[in-house]
Amino acid sequence: MRRVEVSLGSRSYDIVIGEGLIDRAGAEIAAVLPGIRAVVLTDETVARLHLTRLEIALQSAGIGSTSVTLPAGETTKSFAQLERAVDAILEARLERGDAVIALGGGVIGDLAGFASAIVKRGTNFVQIPTTLLAQVDSSVGGKTGINTPRGKNLVGAFHQPSLVLSDIALLDTLSPREFAAGYAEVVKYGLIDRPDFFDFLERRREAIFAGGPERAEAIAISCQAKAAVVAADEAEHGDRALLNLGHTFGHALERAVGYDPARLVHGEGVAIGMALAHRFSVRMGLATGQDAGRVAAHLQAAGLPTEIAAIPGPALDRPTLMEAIAQDKKVSRGRLTFILTHGIGRAFVARDVDRADVERFLDEELAK
Amino acid sequence: MRRVEVSLGSRSYDIVIGEGLIDRAGAEIAAVLPGIRAVVLTDETVARLHLTRLEIALQSAGIGSTSVTLPAGETTKSFAQLERAVDAILEARLERGDAVIALGGGVIGDLAGFASAIVKRGTNFVQIPTTLLAQVDSSVGGKTGINTPRGKNLVGAFHQPSLVLSDIALLDTLSPREFAAGYAEVVKYGLIDRPDFFDFLERRREAIFAGGPERAEAIAISCQAKAAVVAADEAEHGDRALLNLGHTFGHALERAVGYDPARLVHGEGVAIGMALAHRFSVRMGLATGQDAGRVAAHLQAAGLPTEIAAIPGPALDRPTLMEAIAQDKKVSRGRLTFILTHGIGRAFVARDVDRADVERFLDEELAK
Ligand SMILES: NC(=O)c1ccc[n+]([C@@H]2O[C@H](COP(=O)([O-])OP(=O)(O)OC[C@H]3O[C@@H](n4cnc5c(N)ncnc54)[C@H](O)[C@@H]3O)[C@@H](O)[C@H]2O)c1
Ligand SMILES: NC(=O)c1ccc[n+]([C@@H]2O[C@H](COP(=O)([O-])OP(=O)(O)OC[C@H]3O[C@@H](n4cnc5c(N)ncnc54)[C@H](O)[C@@H]3O)[C@@H](O)[C@H]2O)c1
Ligand SMILES: [Zn+2]
Ligand SMILES: [Zn+2]
Numbered sequence: 212m213r214r215v216e217v218s219l220g221s222r223s224y225d226i227v228i229g230e231g232l233i234d235r236a237g238a239e240i241a242a243v244l245p246g247i248r249a250v251v252l253t254d255e256t257v258a259r260l261h262l263t264r265l266e267i268a269l270q271s272a273g274i275g276s277t278s279v280t281l282p283a284g285e286t287t288k289s290f291a292q293l294e295r296a297v298d299a300i301l302e303a304r305l306e307r308g309d310a311v312i313a314l315g316g317g318v319i320g321d322l323a324g325f326a327s328a329i330v331k332r333g334t335n336f337v338q339i340p341t342t343l344l345a346q347v348d349s350s351v352g353g354k355t356g357i358n359t360p361r362g363k364n365l366v367g368a369f370h371q372p373s374l375v376l377s378d379i380a381l382l383d384t385l386s387p388r389e390f391a392a393g394y395a396e397v398v399k400y401g402l403i404d405r406p407d408f409f410d411f412l413e414r415r416r417e418a419i420f421a422g423g424p425e426r427a428e429a430i431a432i433s434c435q436a437k438a439a440v441v442a443a444d445e446a447e448h449g450d451r452a453l454l455n456l457g458h459t460f461g462h463a464l465e466r467a468v469g470y471d472p473a474r475l476v477h478g479e480g481v482a483i484g485m486a487l488a489h490r491f492s493v494r495m496g497l498a499t500g501q502d503a504g505r506v507a508a509h510l511q512a513a514g515l516p517t518e519i520a521a522i523p524g525p526a527l528d529r530p531t532l533m534e535a536i537a538q539d540k541k542v543s544r545g546r547l548t549f550i551l552t553h554g555i556g557r558a559f560v561a562r563d564v565d566r567a568d569v570e571r572f573l574d575e576e577l578a579k
Numbered sequence: 580m581r582r583v584e585v586s587l588g589s590r591s592y593d594i595v596i597g598e599g600l601i602d603r604a605g606a607e608i609a610a611v612l613p614g615i616r617a618v619v620l621t622d623e624t625v626a627r628l629h630l631t632r633l634e635i636a637l638q639s640a641g642i643g644s645t646s647v648t649l650p651a652g653e654t655t656k657s658f659a660q661l662e663r664a665v666d667a668i669l670e671a672r673l674e675r676g677d678a679v680i681a682l683g684g685g686v687i688g689d690l691a692g693f694a695s696a697i698v699k700r701g702t703n704f705v706q707i708p709t710t711l712l713a714q715v716d717s718s719v720g721g722k723t724g725i726n727t728p729r730g731k732n733l734v735g736a737f738h739q740p741s742l743v744l745s746d747i748a749l750l751d752t753l754s755p756r757e758f759a760a761g762y763a764e765v766v767k768y769g770l771i772d773r774p775d776f777f778d779f780l781e782r783r784r785e786a787i788f789a790g791g792p793e794r795a796e797a798i799a800i801s802c803q804a805k806a807a808v809v810a811a812d813e814a815e816h817g818d819r820a821l822l823n824l825g826h827t828f829g830h831a832l833e834r835a836v837g838y839d840p841a842r843l844v845h846g847e848g849v850a851i852g853m854a855l856a857h858r859f860s861v862r863m864g865l866a867t868g869q870d871a872g873r874v875a876a877h878l879q880a881a882g883l884p885t886e887i888a889a890i891p892g893p894a895l896d897r898p899t900l901m902e903a904i905a906q907d908k909k910v911s912r913g914r915l916t917f918i919l920t921h922g923i924g925r926a927f928v929a930r931d932v933d934r935a936d937v938e939r940f941l942d943e944e945l946a947k
Contacts, residue, residue: 297734298728301733302729329697330733330734331734332724332737333736359665360666365698367697368701
């Protein structure tokens with residue numbers, strides 16, 4: 212069992228990472244939040260697989276709870292489902308000292324966290340992330356929220372959990388595609404500023420995919436990496452920007468395929484985006500082709516795409532991608548901001564990137 | 580022009596109070612938030628009376644703005660109207676550094692503040708309260724939110740404004756009944772711990788109702804009183820309890836009449852509640868009948884009710900009221916908490932009030 216502390220003054224909390232943790236969830240929660248009651252929010256897929264074990268664990272620790280099962284998938288991050296979640300929490304007569312527990316991936320974590328933030332202007336919140344993406348990314352940082360027809364994650368709150376319990380064994384029921392997608396974010400932390408971690412991933416990738424101590428280690432280091440950034444900038448006033456490595460290109464690709472998960476899930480977009488960010492850096496004379504090659508090779512070995520052409524369905528064109536890049540929120544007042552790199556583990560924020568350079572680069576990539 | 584500073588560390592802000600302030604709103608806002616754009620949220624009644632002046636003032640200070648007019652009344656504090664407000668703010672492509680401006684009473688202030696809190700996880704917020712209640716109470720403290728079918732103000736956020744502009748002349752278009760209702764909250768601050776302020780109110784009530792410097796003075800002192808409590812307990816973890824003077828009885832009365840504003844508006848409930856709290860304190864041997872008499876006389880002179888029997892419609896009975904008191908959130912785990920008093924300006928939190936004493940007191944009041 213590993214513990215990563217997220218240091219946020221009086222709102223500091225632990226991320227506990229371990230195998231079979233869900234069966235001890237009640238005891239872990241009761242240790243941090245004694246005497247509470249809880250509402251568990253989850254989705255249909257996760258409920259079928261893992262809810263009963265959590266309910267038993269809560270019960271055996273004397274935590275009375277109600278469970279609310281929402282539909283699985285991104286469309287659940289809506290006002291309609293938020294209202295439903297809020298109503299269920301109120302129906303259970305939760306007090307501010309009680310807890311909302313999110314059992315699920317990033318969708319449930321974001322929605323439940325937001326509901327917890329606004330019911331009675333804030334109840335306690337516990338995350339039990341069940342996807343790799345949620346364990347290494349969405350459960351760390353306190354960003355919660357929903358989508359609106361005008362865009363993703365446009366409505367929400369900063370709301371830190373009291374505790375995060377990451378049971379690495381729960382990931383065994385994830386589809387290989389979902390596991391790989393989350394793994395893209397793990398790789399990202401190595402590429403940003405932890406070259407040793409990237410080396411570790413190259414050496415131990417198979418073990419991480421198989422489960423066990425290497426998986427726990429990779430998740431713990433990922434959480435540490437994100438927690439360090441969050442601790443420096445909790446309310447995201449300044450720069451969490453490096454965390455967007457691979458995301459400007461990645462988001463543009465997601466937008467260009469209309470967020471169709473059959474064609475591209477977020478982590479796949481990030482994988483292609485990271486490969487592109489490295490190749491673009493090579494093109495700009497910033498990094499070596501050797502590093503870009505290592506990155507692509509590692510992502511491919513993990514089952515992730517690294518080329519725009521790898522996206523199934525109609526081919527994407529440059530105007531569509533440039534349009535999608537321009538809509539990204541990291542474009543501030545016309546100038547393009549990208550996370551570029553001097554090599555593995557040496558990413559940096561490049562503001563004022565020349566639009567023409569990006570266009571030329573995309574033309575080359577699309578002509579491959 | 581008066582300024583009251585609300586001291587909340589890096590989130591400190593000013594409440595500016597003055598006559599005709601709305602015409603200088605643009606300049607005041609631009610001084611605090613240079614270079615912003617804005618979305619003004621208001622209701623139909625206020626829009627008809629005062630919106631154009633605000634729009635002109637914003638324009639003349641170079642603040643581009645869009646206005647969104649919602650229906651007037653408490654039912655506007657709903658998920659449906661929140662979603663509408665959020666969508667309008669997003670449609671205007673407001674950035675986090677831009678501002679949502681609330682032009683209206685407590686309903687618009689609470690709703691707009693909540694929308695501002697959650698769009699992009701927080702935009703700037705400016706309050707231009709247009710009712711006396713909003714100027715002395717709801718615009719101070721950072722509590723924002725909406726109602727749900729399960730109860731009032733059960734969903735929301737703490738979100739402090741960057742600036743509050745209270746134009747005391749806007750209150751001249753309020754109905755006498757709404758003005759008096761807000762005045763109940765003004766009286767409350769005197770009764771809690773400012774006996775000199777209560778003296779001032781007794782002496783200058785007519786001038787305050789007429790407008791001018793005494794009105795500004797009464798509003799400024801009220802804001803100072805609330806700001807002091809808020810500064811001591813921003814997130815309401817501990818005791819803002821004294822602010823509930825008159826509110827346990829008051830809320831029970833509102834609930835008992837089904838929140839029917841034709842029978843009782845909030846401030847009227849608070850007025851009766853404060854009169855009851857003083858008489859109950861006399862009954863318990865805590866305060867003198869003379870003080871209770873002074874309080875009732877002053878409220879009556881202001882056009883406010885002080886007796887349960889003054890509520891129009893079917894007579895209320897004791898079981899209904901006790902039931903409504905028991906549902907109040909200030910009832911913690913069965914014991915009754917009331918704000919009682921040792922006399923004018925000497926209120927205190929009485930926990931463990933005996934249910935039977937309350938019942939006996941209500942029987943006497945209802946038999947009058
Ligand atoms: N808050 C943040 O900081 C942050 C950061 C990154 C991403 N996100 C958000 O996270 C969301 C994506 O998260 P996600 O990828 O976890 O999506 P998700 O929650 O939709 O989970 C993906 C799928 O896996 C299923 N699933 C979850 N756990 C499972 C398990 N153990 N076994 C089998 N199936 C399981 C889910 O039912 C779902 O169908 C997006 O909405 C994104 O915006 C938030
Ligand atoms: N956030 C807080 O801390 C806090 C504190 C107290 C009350 N509140 C909330 O405030 C709300 C009540 O506020 P309110 O009494 O201002 O109600 P309100 O906003 O509904 O205003 C009352 C009526 O007066 C009209 N009006 C507003 N300004 C006017 C003007 N200048 N001239 C003519 N008509 C005008 C409105 O259209 C409305 O019909 C409640 O929802 C309550 O929960 C919040
Ligand atoms: Zn990501
Ligand atoms: Zn009140």
